[in-house]
Amino acid sequence: xxxxxxxxxxxxxxxxxxxxxxxxxxxxxxxxxxxxxxxxxxxxxxxxxxxxxxxxxxxxxxxxxxxxxxxxxxxxxxxxxxxxxxxxxxxxxxxxxxxxxxxxxxxxxxxxxxxxxxxxxxxxxxxxxxxxxxxxxxxxxxxxxxxxxxxxxxxxxxxxxxxxxxxxxxxxxxxxxxxxxxxxxxxxxxxxxxxxxxxxxxxxxxxxxxxxxxxxxxxxxxxxxxxxxxxxxxxxxxxxxxxxx
Amino acid sequence: xxxxxxxxxxxxxxxxxxxxxxxxxxxxxxxxxxxxxxxxxxxxxxxxxxxxxxxxxxxxxxxxxxxxxxxxxxxxxxxxxxxxxxxxxxxxxxxxxxxxxxxxxxxxxxxxxxxxxxxxxxxxxxxxxxxxxxxxxxxxxxxxxxxxxxxxxxxxxxxxxxxxxxxxxxxxxxxxxxxxxxxxxxxxxxxxxxxxxxxxxxxxxxxxxxxxxxxxxxxxxxxxxxxxxxxxxxxxxxxxxxxxx
DNA sequence: CGGGGTTTTGACATGGGTCAAGGAACGTGG
DNA sequence: CCACGTTCCTTGACCCATGTCAAAACCCCG
Numbered sequence: 001x002x003x004x005x006x007x008x009x010x011x012x013x014x015x016x017x018x019x020x021x022x023x024x025x026x027x028x029x030x031x032x033x034x035x036x037x038x039x040x041x042x043x044x045x046x047x048x049x050x051x052x053x054x055x056x057x058x059x060x061x062x063x064x065x066x067x068x069x070x071x072x073x074x075x076x077x078x079x080x081x082x083x084x085x086x087x088x089x090x091x092x093x094x095x096x097x098x099x100x101x102x103x104x105x106x107x108x109x110x111x112x113x114x115x116x117x118x119x120x121x122x123x124x125x126x127x128x129x130x131x132x133x134x135x136x137x138x139x140x141x142x143x144x145x146x147x148x149x150x151x152x153x154x155x156x157x158x159x160x161x162x163x164x165x166x167x168x169x170x171x172x173x174x175x176x177x178x179x180x181x182x183x184x185x186x187x188x189x190x191x192x193x194x195x196x197x198x199x200x201x202x203x204x205x206x207x208x209x210x211x212x213x214x215x216x217x218x219x220x221x222x223x224x225x226x227x228x229x230x231x232x233x234x235x236x237x238x239x240x241x242x243x244x245x
Numbered sequence: 246x247x248x249x250x251x252x253x254x255x256x257x258x259x260x261x262x263x264x265x266x267x268x269x270x271x272x273x274x275x276x277x278x279x280x281x282x283x284x285x286x287x288x289x290x291x292x293x294x295x296x297x298x299x300x301x302x303x304x305x306x307x308x309x310x311x312x313x314x315x316x317x318x319x320x321x322x323x324x325x326x327x328x329x330x331x332x333x334x335x336x337x338x339x340x341x342x343x344x345x346x347x348x349x350x351x352x353x354x355x356x357x358x359x360x361x362x363x364x365x366x367x368x369x370x371x372x373x374x375x376x377x378x379x380x381x382x383x384x385x386x387x388x389x390x391x392x393x394x395x396x397x398x399x400x401x402x403x404x405x406x407x408x409x410x411x412x413x414x415x416x417x418x419x420x421x422x423x424x425x426x427x428x429x430x431x432x433x434x435x436x437x438x439x440x441x442x443x444x445x446x447x448x449x450x451x452x453x454x455x456x457x458x459x460x461x462x463x464x465x466x467x468x469x470x471x472x473x474x475x476x477x478x479x480x481x482x483x484x485x486x487x488x489x490x
Numbered sequence: 491c492g493g494g495g496t497t498t499t500g501a502c503a504t505g506g507g508t509c510a511a512g513g514a515a516c517g518t519g520g
Numbered sequence: 521c522c523a524c525g526t527t528c529c530t531t532g533a534c535c536c537a538t539g540t541c542a543a544a545a546c547c548c549c550g
Contacts, residue, residue, distance in 0.1 A: 045477070063387050065473055071390040073383045088373045093380055093478035120362075127372065128333045134375070135338055137382045138318045142308050144389035145316040145434030149538075180496065189390030194538055196497060211497085212547095228310055232290070233338035394506070425528065439506055441530060456529085457515085 002026045003055050003105045006079030006167040011125055013166045013236060014132075021122045024115045029107040035098045042083075042096040050106045052082040057102030058179055062186070063094045072187035074137065075099075075179075077160070079167035084112065085130055100178035128235075135233040144189050147227070149198045152188050154227035157208055161217060162231050162242065171243040173217035177210070220244065247271045248300050248350040251324030251412040256370055258411045258481060259377075266367045269360045274352040280343045287328075287341040295351045297327040302347030303424055307431070308339045317432035319382065320344075320424075322405070324412035329357065330375055345423035373480075380478040389434050392472070394443045397433050399472035402453055406462060407476050407487065416488040418462035422455070465489060 004025050011017050017025075032055065035041065041059065042048045052059075059076045073094060076082055082096060087109035098104070116123035139159070143152045160177070164170045185195040202208045207223050209216040217223060249270050256262050262270075277300065280286065286304065287293045297304070299321050306327070307317045318339060321327055327341060332354035343349070361368035384404070388397045405422070409415045430440040447453045452468050454461040462468060 061383070063383075065387075065391065069391045071387040073386050085372065085376050088369065088376050089380070089480050090482065091477060091480075093480075094383060117365075124333065127330065130375070130379075131330050131333050134379050134382065135334070137379065137386065138306070138308075138339060141318050141382065141386060141389060142310075142316040144386060146310065146314045182496075191539055192497085193499090193540080197499085197538095200498080232336060235334050235336075235338075237335065427528075436507055437529085438508080438531090442506090445530080 003030070003032050003103075004028065004053065006055070006169070007053055007081055009167050010079045011129065013240065014128060015125055017125065021119055021125070024119060024122060028111045028115060029105055031106040033104055033106060035102045035104060037098060037101050040095055040097050041104065042092055044092055044095050046092050047090065048083070048086060048092060048109075050108050051084050051086060051112060052096065053105040053107060054078050054080045054082065055103040055105055057098060057100040057104075058177075059096060059098045059102055059104070060183070060187070061094050061096055070186050071189065072183065074133075074140075075160075075187060077163060077167070078169060081126075081129065084126060087113070099180075099183050132235050135235060139233045149188070149190055149194055150202060151227055152190075153184075153195070153198055153202065154207065154223050155229055156184075156188065157210070157215060157217065158224055158227050158229040159231070159234075160215070161220075162234060165242055165244070166234075166236070173220060173244065175215055176213055177215045178213045181210075248275070248277050248348075249273065249298065251300070251414070252298055252326055254412050255324045256374065258485065259373060260370055262370065266364055266370070269364060269367060273356045273360060274350055276351040278349055278351060280347045280349060282343060282346050285340055285342050286349065287337055289337055289340050291337050292335065293328070293331060293337060295353050296329050296331060296357060297341070298350040298352060299323050299325045299327065300348040300350055302343060302345040302349075303422070304341060304343045304347055304349070305428070305432070306339050306341055315431050316434065317428065319378075319385075320405075320432060322408055322412070323414060326374065329371060332358070344425075344428050377480050380480060384478045394433070394435055394439060395447060396472055397435075398429075398440070398443055398447065399452065399468050400474055401429075401433065402455070402460060402462065403469055403472050403474040404476070404479075405460070406465075407479060410487055410489070411479075411481070418465060418489065420460055421458055422460045423458045426455075 008017060008022055008025055041052060044063070054076050056078050059082065060072045061074045061076075061082070062070055062072045064070050086092065112126075116126060136159070139155070143155050147155060161170070161173070164175065169175070181195050181199070182192040185192040188195060199208075199210055206218045207226065208218055223229070253262060253267055253270055286297055289308070301323050304321045304327065305317045306319045306321075307315055309315050331337065361371060381404070384400070388400050392400060406415070406418070409420065414420070426440050426444070427437045430437040433440060444453075444455055451463045452471065453463055468474070
């Protein structure tokens with residue numbers, strides 16, 4: 001079990017990865033660190049020297065505003081490589097925080113650059129992930145722009161379920177997920193009160209249950225329907241089989 | 246005047262571009278086409294063979310939903326290279342449309358790939374733009390998530406002004422901009438009625454005037470203040486001088 | 491068994507949506 | 521150069537989804 005395993009699995013879900021490429025990835029770093037929930041891993045304005053690979057737990061990118069409001073921009077789950085390419089930027093325009101206790105692999109930027117220059121195909125595979133991340137952002141823009149509270153939560157849990165299943169963490173409709181309703185609200189752009197009420201409605205409608213740090217998808221087809229969920233944007237190959245419908 | 250000039254200017258705003266690299270970019274294509282407002286340049290599900298460089302006019306990426314709702318995900322102005330890297334994706338998860346009459350340079354994907362493999366530094370420069378696009382998306386997620394209607398419009402016009410000024414299209418606070426309030430609304434995730442009322446309020450507050458296809462920034466400092474606009478995310482070099490404050 | 495964070499609930503406020511209609515701007519054809 | 525249609529902008533009246541404020545209940549952990 002190498003800390004990069006889930007990342008490689010995510011890559012393999014889209015494209016072939018050779019053993020040589022896998023070895024290159026495994027050689028990137030062995031610097032695994034534990035971070036307690038609520039810890040900032042990078043802060044706005046910094047020029048970080050490393051990228052971060054989530055091994056377990058949940059982390060996020062977020063921006064704080066002067067009046068105390070916070071928007072979570074992106075949620076990261078195991079296998080996600082955060083800021084794979086931050087090294088091309090001058091300074092970070094946002095912060096990164098772990099939303100649950102987390103194990104994270106720290107990878108110096110130059111190691112990534114080296115691996116990509118050694119193997120040009122690997123470079124393209126890695127860039128591919130960055131492009132998929134952009135597609136995930138685009139979908140979330142839609143959620144925030146036109147989806148109602150219910151639709152938005154449905155879209156979130158649909159995407160989460162697919163993403164976790166692609167890295168092999170789950171294979172069904174019931175799984176642990178350590179995220180507070182309050183953090184979820186900051187991602188969804190709604191108040192924690194409204195999130196709570198909406199989750200209550202969805203539970204009673206037998207769509208979805210999220211409590212005690214556990215997600216239970218009660219009716220997957222209905223949930224997809226509510227969200228108008230079409231996971232083309234995750235760029236899985238045509239015919240890629242999810243362990244569920 | 247080469248069709249790629251504004252793109253090159255945008256690159257140069259961030260990093261040095263050698264003459265050789267500029268020549269490579271200029272050789273990408275000379276296939277300039279005119280598109281009438283409202284024309285789709287690519288549609289969801291397609292596997293397009295070319296990237297698009299906006300020469301003049303405004304285009305956008307958008308997603309349509311079954312019930313007729315539309316979310317515009319990204320606005321593109323002259324100098325923007327759309328889907329520079331779409332070729333790594335299986336299929337488009339969104340559509341592309343011109344929102345005003347437009348001249349667009351069509352560039353075959355393989356030309357981009359070739360140019361990038363000939364000059365590795367050029368590849369990184371080009372990727373850099375993609376990373377900046379992602380940062381622009383992140384900022385817009387914040388707009389949709391936590392900014393009010395007024396703040397959101399303010400943020401939009403702040404960003405627009407900086408972006409247009411970076412490619413040298415404008416050098417002041419009054420410039421033509423052909424976009425309907427309705428399209429603007431689909432971007433801001435609000436109804437055209439509310440956009441209209443909010444623009445009216447901003448006009449009367451002497452912040453901003455947008456009418457007759459013309460933008461007039463009436464009070465730049467106040468507008469930035471309202472939007473809490475900090476353009477770190479556009480990744481301009483420290484000390485990059487805008488032609489205004 | 492006590493205390494902090496989290497979830498849940500209630501009462502009420504409001505930003506923005508909906509529906510509907512009139513008015514201004516503009517292109518086109520006569 | 522005018523008449524007409526079309527599209528876009530503007531305004532009014534009303535409504536609802538979500539926000540705000542506040543407090544109670546729950547739950548985990550020390």
